[in-house]
Amino acid sequence: MDSHQFCGYGVNGRDSSYSSYPTVSGASKFDSGNSPNSPLADYFNSETFTTVSDYQEQHSCTENLSAASSSRDSLLDYNQYFHRPNPSQDCLPEGPLVFSSGTSLLQNANHSRNMKQLESALVDLPLQGVPSGNLKQLLIACARALAENNLDDFEILVAKARNVVSVTGDPIQRLGAYIVEGLVARKELSGTTIYRSLRCKEPAGKDLLSYMHILYEICPYLKFGFMAANGAIVEACRNEDRVHIIDFQIAQGTQWMTLLQSLAARPGGAPYVRITGIDDPVSQYARGGGLTAVAERLSAISEKFNIEVEFNAVPVFAPDITRDMLDARPGEALAVNFPLQLHHTPDESVDVNNPRDNLIRMIKSLCPKIVTLVEQESNTNTAPFFPRFLEALDYYHAMFESIDVTLARDRKERINVEQHCLARDIVNVIACEDKERVERHELLGKWKSRFMMAGFQQYPLSSYVNSVIKDLMRRYSEHYTLVEKDGAMLLGWKKRNLVSASAWF
Incomplete structure (x- = not known):
């Protein structure tokens, strides 16, 4: 299974609940079964991909x-x-x-x-x-x-x-x-x-x-940043029999629905997938239920697509995560996902112990196959x-x-x-x-410096995924931009970059 098969987004022009803006097939339940005739659309349907919005x-x-x-x-x-x-x-x-x-x-x-x-x-x-x-x-x-x-x-x-x-x-x-x-x-x-x-x-x-669904529909650079991250994970783990995904903000877990469907369709058979979902102990209100709701959702997708999925809930604030909580096991390809979350972990300017860099170094010590990072491209x-x-x-x-x-x-x-x-x-x-002040965003160059100091190397994002995203963004507006920079991707509006997506190993 390669990234070409994974990236099945399509834009439909049908009016949805909020007909004043276009929808991306599979991005949310706003478009129910109206995927365009795309060879990739099979992997992004409305039932399995609400990803970014929930995420x-x-x-x-x-x-x-x-x-x-x-x-x-x-x-x-x-x-x-x-x-x-x-x-x-x-x-x-x-x-x-x-x-x-x-x-x-x-x-x-x-x-x-x-x-x-x-x-x-x-x-x-x-x-x-x-x-x-x-x-x-x-x-x-x-x-x-x-x-x-x-x-x-x-x-x-x-x-x-x-x-x-x-x-x-x-x-x-x-x-x-x-x-x-x-x-x-x-x-x-x-x-x-x-x-x-x-x-x-x-x-x-x-x-x-509902607000989140709308936000991710009307701000495609957010949604497509997550699409790039998923593409990198699928590509890095394409030959692995056992995959362990650690998600530092599991939310409703919907980002992984399409990925699991994609892995289930691999010509060589589906891998065994273990997902460790991290989320603070009180966000069940926003999720509409505790992490048990995520477990139920993943169980349903596991049964539907005949892929073995094990879910481990970790209801802990991200900076408090320890190595033992993540339960990395030998023989697994480890994929770690930081979705618009790492900027909330304080760095040396706030805490002399530098929790931000310590967390990155701790993840490196687990020898991950791939680490994906999606962040706002802002210097605050x-x-x-x-x-x-x-x-x-x-x-x-x-x-x-x-x-x-x-x-x-x-x-x-x-x-x-x-x-x-x-x-x-x-x-x-x-x-x-x-x-x-918890909104502490950094530019891609600074994140790159932090990851390289921790011993990471950059994992280039798929050029195919990037081309698909660029085409889809144009269907929203000609003013959306995608810049490929040093193997990473910058998504923006006109001359302003708004979101960066990068991968590391």
């Missing part, structure tokens, strides 16, 4: 790139990347997302005033030199005033910004709504409180999964506040722009996705410091 549902950064309400210690709490449930009675109220400053992001939802009001708001700015009508520069001026401790200027600038941001506006207006709250939270030293308040004690699992780890703000502004602006291509601005689903899957991380990056 990331778990990654909301111990607070993570997800944003808004989530379980008290749910995915967002610790090591999740994108998952958010609807607020419950113990959370922020449904509808307006209210921050500690007492403002509602929806109170300015009417954006008909758009540019005229912005131009008016920018009159007589306190010597900031902000071009009239330029909200992005106004936000930068707010951050600069805060960085320089010019609090009087900051209050004036933020007040003006509040009048023109809108969760139903253009990309910079929508992003600005969350950035303003992050800046105010930083000024009031309430970032951690807000970050923690943006999660629920008992999130509504179905709503959360050690950067001081102001340059970190500029980086976050650029990164999320590109992301919000890309969302416009596939989901209309007035759609409630889009508001929910941005509010529940992105806002929380934005606030964390802007308002929090030290151990309270």
